[in-house]
Amino acid sequence: MKHKSPWFVQKASLVGAAVVSMAALIPMSAYAKAVSQPVALNVFVGYNASNPKAQANLYNNVLIPEFERAHPNVKVTWSYYSSASQENTTLQTAVATHQGPDIFELGTTFVPTAYATKSFHVLSAKDWVTVGGMKRFFNPQLRLSGPNPSHYIGVPEYMLPFAMVYNTKLFRQAGIKTPPATWAEFVSDAQKMTDPSRGQWGTVIDPADSFDPWKIVWAYSKQLGSDFISPNLKKVTLNAPQVVKAMNFWFDWLIKYKIVSSNDLTYKSTDAMQQFENGHIGMWVFQGPTMIPSLNNSAVKGEYAFAPLPTIPMGMKSRPKGGQPTQTIVSGQDLAIPTYVTGAKYEAALQWINFVTQPNQQREFFDAYGYLPINPAAYTHDAVLNTPMIRAFVAAEMHATPTPFTGAWGNLETIFAGVTNKVADELATNTYHAGDIASLLQAANVQVQQSLQQ
C-alpha cells in the first residue's frame, strides 16, 4: 500500500493550523477594533487653489484638533479634489464601489446629480437637529439641498453668491459714476471703457470655460422669463426663444457691441481672471467673493468693487412677463454623507457637519479663503462681515435663484459648454452664421433631453 509522504502531512497540518488561526484571529481583531479603535472620519473637500496653505493650516491646526478635543473618540482626516472633474470621478467611484470618503463637499449645482445616484443619506428630522436645524442656514441655500425639505441630502457649508466685479479706476477714467442697473447701461458703459489700442476692454467672456458661460446665459434667460428645463423637470428648454436670445446677447458682446476682445474666444475662467487682474477689463460678470484674496495680490488691488448684475434685459424698460430679477444662482458648497457610512461613523459625520457650520468655524473659513458663512448668526456683531462689499453679496444671496433640481444638470452643463465652444470655434474661423446659435442649442436640447429621467 502506498502511504502518504510525511512532508505532505506536515505541510497540510501547517496550512490547516494557519487557516484555523487566521479564522480565529479575524473576528477577534474585528472585536478588538470595535472596542478600542476610534471612529475614523474622512472628509473630502474642494482644494483652495488661491490659498492652499491657509486651507491646510485651517484643517490640520484649527478645525480637526478642535473637533477631536470635543469628540475624543473620532479621528478626522481630510483629503481634497483639485477640480470639478476630480470631484466628479471620486464621487462616481465611491457610489459604484460603496466605499470612499465619509463626507463629500459638493458644489451646490452638483447636489442634484449626487441625489440622482440614490447613494447619499436623506437627512431625517433627527439628523437635522444634530446638524443644528434648518433655521441655522440661509434659506435660499437649502433649496438645492434636495428636491424638497423632506428629501434633503446636502447641508449647506458655505455660500458663494455671484455678482459683477468692476474696475473702479477704469470707471473713473470713463466718467461712469455708478454700476449699470440695466443691460443696456452695461453695454454702454463697456463701450465707454473699451480702447483696443491700449488692450483695454469693457468686459470679458470665457466661452472655452466649462462652467462660466451657462451661468450668465441662464441668469439672462431667467430675466427674460425662461429656464433651461421646464418647471416639472420633464422637458429641456434650451431651444426656448429666451435662451437663444440670451446666448445671442452674450456673443453679441463680441459680434455687435465690440466690448470684448476676439482673443477671449479661447479663454477659460483663469485667462479672464488674469486679464481682469492686469487691469485690462472694466467689468466681469458672475464672479464671487473667493476671488478677493487673489485680486488683493494683483494690479487692481484697491481699485475694484462688486455690484449686483443688471436685471433689465437689453432694449427693454422692464422685464417681460414671467421674467425674474435673477442676479445669482444658489451657489456654494454642501456637505453630504454617502449611504455606505453608517452607525457610529454616520453620527460622527453629522457631528462634524454641526461643528463646521457653527459661527466660529464659519468665520475661520472666511478668514482662510473668503468663503461666506452660511450661518446668518456669523454676521451678527462682526465688523469684518458687515462691510458694504460683503453686505452686497449677502443681499444677492437673499435673491438667489436655484437652478432646476435634476440629475441631468451635470450633463446639461457639459453639453452647454460644447455649444459655447462650438460658437467660439465658428467665430474664430469666420464660419459663424446668424442662426447657428439656435441650431446648436436645438441639438443640445435633444442631447440633454435624453439624459433626463422620465
Next chain:
Amino acid sequence: MENDLIVEGQVRRFSLGQVLRKRQRPPYWMIVPAVFLLLVIVVVPFFISIYTSFTQLDQYTIGNWMKAPFVGFRNYIYAFTQGSALGASALQSLWVSVSFSVLTTVFITPIGIIAALLVNTSFRGRAFVRALFLIPYVLPVFVNAITWRMLFMNGWGLVDLILSALHLGSINTFWLIGPNSFWAMVIADVWSSWPFIYLMVLAGLQGISGDLYESAYMDGATVVRSFFSITLPMLRPILGLALLLSTLSHFNNFTLPFIMFGTPPSPQADVLPLNVYVTSFQTFNFGLGAAMSLITLILMMIPAFFYIRMLRLGNETA
C-alpha cells in the same frame, strides 16, 4: 543510472534524468502573483467594460450598476453617430487620434535620430547636451501643456507675436480652437516627445560595433552610405519597437489636449481618450463610453497586429 537520495529520512531512488527534468522544469508557480494581478487589474475590468457597454449605466443607475438596464447594441450605434457634448463622434475622434499619433511619430522620428547621432560621437560638453535633450521629456505633461497653451494664446501668445513679427501670419491666428488646434496639439507633443525616439536610438547606437564602420570606411564607404547601410539596418529592430510604442503612446495621450483645450475641446482636437472621458465621466454616460473604448480597442488591434508581424519584432529583438 540511478542515484540514492535521502528524502525525509528515507532513501529514495531517482534516475538522473528525473532529477534533471525536475531541476529544468520552469518554475511556473512564480508567475502566479503576476497572473493574479493581471486578472484583477486588466482582465476583470475588461470584462466589466464589455458588460457595461451593453447597459444604460448613468447617474441614475451607478449606485447599483449591476442592475443597470440592458440596451443591447444601442451604445455602439450611438458611438458611431452621436458626439459627446456636441463634439466629435467616436469615429471622428478615432480619425483625429490616428492622425495625431501617426503624424507626431513621423515628425519626432527624424528629430530623435539626428539628435542621437549628434551626441553619439564624443565632444566637449556632450554630457551636458545629452542632459539638455532630455528636458522636454522629463517635464511633466501638464507643465508642457500649460506652457504651450500660453504660447498659443490668441493675440498675445508668443507664437502669434513671432508669426506676426516675421509677417508669416496674422496676430489673430487662433491655435486653441478651430482647425489649428490639431496642429497646436501636434507641435506641443512633438516638442515633448522626440527625446523618446532619441533615447531609444541612442541605446541602439551603443550596440553597433565600431568595427563595422571601420571596415566600411576602409572599403571607401561615405558617412551617408554607412548610415543607410549599417546604422539604419542595425537600428531597425529597436527603431521599430520605438515607433510602435510611440504611436500607441500618442494615441493614448489624454493629459495634453485635456489641459491645452479643456472640455469639451474643438472637434478637431477631440482625441478619442478625451471624448471617452467626457462621455463617461462628465456626461455620466458610462455605457456609451465603454462602447467607444471597445470599438477603439478592436480597431487599434488590427494595425498593431500587422505592424508587429511585419517587423518580426519578437525574433529580432530577442
